[in-house]
Amino acid sequence: MSTEPSVSTVRQWRVxxxxxxxxxxxxxxxxxxxxxxxxxxxVQLVLAGLGAAGLTGWALRDLLAPVRLAVDPQGVTVVTGFAGRRRLDWSAVESVRMDDRPRFGVRSQFLEIDAGESLYLLTRHDLGTDPAEVAEFLRAHRPD
Incomplete structure (x- = not known):
């Protein structure tokens, strides 16, 4: 019997x-x-309209797919594309890590979920919390 902690219920992180x-x-x-x-x-009216349309589309994604990451005993579910979801079994998740680096004078933090040919990047704005905390949770509750 393993003494490692495991995810007993679904945990979600959302916008x-x-x-x-x-x-x-x-x-x-x-x-x-x-x-x-x-x-x-x-020209100014068109530019304002295009900017407004872009922001509205971005907001619609947040409303249609607010849960960006979910974890349960079998694996994780991540948002892909505009509002799609992809289910990853724990066996498909190669690594979970935190990417923290300065870019253009601003510190960028990403949760990286490496699933072989796919890499999923989630920010604080996607998760609603610090990506480092989520990475720590996933590593601690991932079955080995």
């Missing part, structure tokens, strides 16, 4: 609720600024 709200508010602000300052310039 914080405030994130899609902020993105939608930003989209509305872009539209308002475009209408206010474009003064009939179609």
């Amino acid at each position: 914080p609720v405030k994130l899609p709200v902020v993105k939608l508010a930003g989209a509305l602000l872009l539209v308002a600024l475009g209408l206010l300052f474009a003064e009939g310039d179609p």
Whole structure:
């Protein structure tokens, strides 16, 4: 019998609720600024509309697939593409690690789940918590 801890129930990490709200508010602000300052310039209106559409699409992804990572005794489920999900058995997960490095003067932290030919990267914004804590949890509860 193993004395290692195991995942006895499903644990999920999701996008914080405030994130899609902020993105939608930003989209509305872009539209308002475009209408206010474009003064009939179609290029500025189109650019504001494209920016608003991009933010709205990004917010919709957060609303359609808020759970970015789920773990249970059999494996993990990660979000792929716009709002798809991929189930990975623990045997398919080669490694779980934290990537922490400065990029362009900003510190970037990613949870990396390596599944052989696929690499899944999740940020604090995806998980709603520190990626290092999630990596530690996954390593501690992964059956060997």
